[in-house]
Amino acid sequence: MQTHIVPVGFDYDRLIAPLVRDQLDVDRVILLEGAIGSEANVEYSQNLSEKLEKDFRNLLGASTERVVIADVYDYDGAFKQAYDLINAELDGGNEVWVNISAMPRTVSFAFATAAHSIMVEREGDRDQIHTYYTAPEKYLETELAEELRAQMDLLEDLRAEGVNDERVAERLDSAGDLLAEFDERGTTIGAKEVGGNHIVELPVASFSNVKPFEELILYKLGEHGEFESVSELAESLADELNEEYTDSFRSKVIYNVDRLGPGGKGYIEQESHGKSYRTRLSRIGELWVRAHSDGSPGR
Numbered sequence: 453m454q455t456h457i458v459p460v461g462f463d464y465d466r467l468i469a470p471l472v473r474d475q476l477d478v479d480r481v482i483l484l485e486g487a488i489g490s491e492a493n494v495e496y497s498q499n500l501s502e503k504l505e506k507d508f509r510n511l512l513g514a515s516t517e518r519v520v521i522a523d524v525y526d527y528d529g530a531f532k533q534a535y536d537l538i539n540a541e542l543d544g545g546n547e548v549w550v551n552i553s554a555m556p557r558t559v560s561f562a563f564a565t566a567a568h569s570i571m572v573e574r575e576g577d578r579d580q581i582h583t584y585y586t587a588p589e590k591y592l593e594t595e596l597a598e599e600l601r602a603q604m605d606l607l608e609d610l611r612a613e614g615v616n617d618e619r620v621a622e623r624l625d626s627a628g629d630l631l632a633e634f635d636e637r638g639t640t641i642g643a644k645e646v647g648g649n650h651i652v653e654l655p656v657a658s659f660s661n662v663k664p665f666e667e668l669i670l671y672k673l674g675e676h677g678e679f680e681s682v683s684e685l686a687e688s689l690a691d692e693l694n695e696e697y698t699d700s701f702r703s704k705v706i707y708n709v710d711r712l713g714p715g716g717k718g719y720i721e722q723e724s725h726g727k728s729y730r731t732r733l734s735r736i737g738e739l740w741v742r743a744h745s746d747g748s749p750g751r
Contacts, residue, residue: 455546456514457537459484459521459555459563460501462493466553466586468507478514480546481505482537486524486555524556525646528742531657534566535743542570542577550583558652566743569659593639600627655735660717662740666708668693670719673733674741681728682706712737 454477458467471478485501487494501518508514519537523529534550541548550567552560564583571578604627607620633641643650662670672689679685686705690697709731712720719737722729733741 453479453544453546454549455480455482455541456549456551457482457484457534457541457563458504458551459486459559460497460504461486461554461556462496462500463554463588464500464503466588467504467551468511470586472511478508478512481508481514481516483508483516483518484555484559485518485520486559487520488523488525521559524559525644525652527558527562527652528739530559530562531566531739532742534563535570538567538570538581539574542574542580547580548582550581551586552583553586565655565657569657569743573659573661593634597631597634600631604628604631653735655739657736657739659740659743662712662717662719663708665704666712666717667744669705669708669712670733670737670741671745673720673731673737674745678730678732680725680730682709682731683728685709685731 456471456478458481460467460483470476481504483501483504486497505516505518508516519533521530521533538548538550548567550563552564554560567581567583571581574581604624607624607627611620611624646652668689669685672685672692673679676685676688679688682705683702686702687697689695689705690701695701709720709722710716712718713722714720714734719734719740720731721734721737722731
């Protein structure tokens with residue numbers, strides 16, 4: 453069975469037209485709806501989602517499910533949601549197709565990266581995971597702007613013919629301001645602050661297989677946050693495992709931390725601190741822990 457995961461933004465054709473035109477098999481569709489932004493944007497996206505839900509069912513005979521993404525600018529949350537959705541479909545024996553044509557880049561990139569990471573982790577399922585993009589035949593923004601200019605010309609003609617309705621003047625001023633902004637800035641304005649910053653970092657996660665003892669180290673760092681030294685990390689692990697803290701155990705932790713560090717899998721980063729190294733998860737390590745926590749033994 454083929455499942456298509458489709459983040460819904462402000463597009464319709466790119467999300468369903470290629471599947472109809474290329475006559476692809478679509479058995480099940482998961483439509484992702486954003487729940488943040490202006491009320492008008494959210495309503496517009498939800499209306500598109502409703503239309504897509506009906507058309508996927510009527511045109512392709514697919515069953516549909518609508519899933520909400522609480523914050524479309526939360527990359528880590530979107531990655532975790534993508535990771536869980538894709539794995540659940542694979543566990544159910546389904547082939548997964550992820551459409552990354554619409555929605556904010558944070559969501560599209562998170563879903564594409566999660567799909568790639570799962571391909572690395574689940575080597576036997578690589579041919580069951582696909583990400584795809586559809587290019588639009590044309591963009592409507594410039595056509596809308598040109599139509600607005602034509603409407604302004606019409607209103608100017610009406611005013612020249614003696615029509616002095618206040619609404620004509622208001623519409624001319626409003627349209628003129630909007631077109632001036634469009635000509636100067638393009639289709640968007642400003643830079644939105646997200647999580648206290650104006651830049652949302654999009655790490656390239658490519659998960660590799662992690663051995664059981666490496667998992668323990670990653671989860672411990674995820675719970676604790678940071679250790680002042682690898683020795684402190686080793687002592688904490690020994691205590692959790694009810695093992696004696698010996699030189700041999702400490703060496704085992706050091707060896708595995710090195711394997712997980714920048715020269716290895718990249719899940720851990722360290723900072724020189726006197727004769728010790730402060731040890732914490734890297735951004736990709738944080739993503740790994742977040743993505744795997746629910747499914748790990750005892751967690």
